[in-house]
Amino acid sequence: MTTMQDSDWDAIEFFKPEEFNQPNKMEYHFINRLDQFRKMIGKPIIIHSSYREGDPKSHGRGEAVDVHIKGISLLCAYVLASESGLFGGIGVYPNWNNPGLHLDMRPQKARWGSYSKASPTVQVPFDSEFIKCLDKLGVENGPC
Numbered sequence: 001m002t003t004m005q006d007s008d009w010d011a012i013e014f015f016k017p018e019e020f021n022q023p024n025k026m027e028y029h030f031i032n033r034l035d036q037f038r039k040m041i042g043k044p045i046i047i048h049s050s051y052r053e054g055d056p057k058s059h060g061r062g063e064a065v066d067v068h069i070k071g072i073s074l075l076c077a078y079v080l081a082s083e084s085g086l087f088g089g090i091g092v093y094p095n096w097n098n099p100g101l102h103l104d105m106r107p108q109k110a111r112w113g114s115y116s117k118a119s120p121t122v123q124v125p126f127d128s129e130f131i132k133c134l135d136k137l138g139v140e141n142g143p144c
């Protein structure tokens with residue numbers, strides 16, 4: 001794993017180190033993918049969580065962020081993230097204060113949704129049933 005060095009941030013077009021809680025513990029390739037995704041979609045990506053000390057999963061390796069994307073629906077954000085091919089793991093979280101996505105760079109493909117605010121969250125398959133529930137939750141689920 002290669003972590004971001006101070007000088008690496010100069011080459012990142014859309015994100016500043018201040019947007020990450022421990023910027024130099026973020027994985028170099030992951031930040032580059034996130035920057036590429038931001039460029040691709042042309043919408044602001046707001047980072048809510050990034051590196052988490054002691055997390056045995058991707059956040060603890062600096063290979064994940066929790067975000068919301070301004071100006072598009074949650075469903076559209078999911079579709080764009082999934083179709084970009086940049087992220088192995090994508091979680092959809094309609095119950096966050098800012099409904100958003102978990103994005104990570106695990107090598108295998110994983111997709112899930114989560115309805116609950118409880119921790120640990122209850123994860124369910126991200127499928128047509130889940131999408132129907134976005135409506136009931138009042139979360140924007142319009143097309144791109």
Ligand SMILES: [Zn+2]
Binds near residue numbers: 059064065
């Ligand atoms: Zn996450």
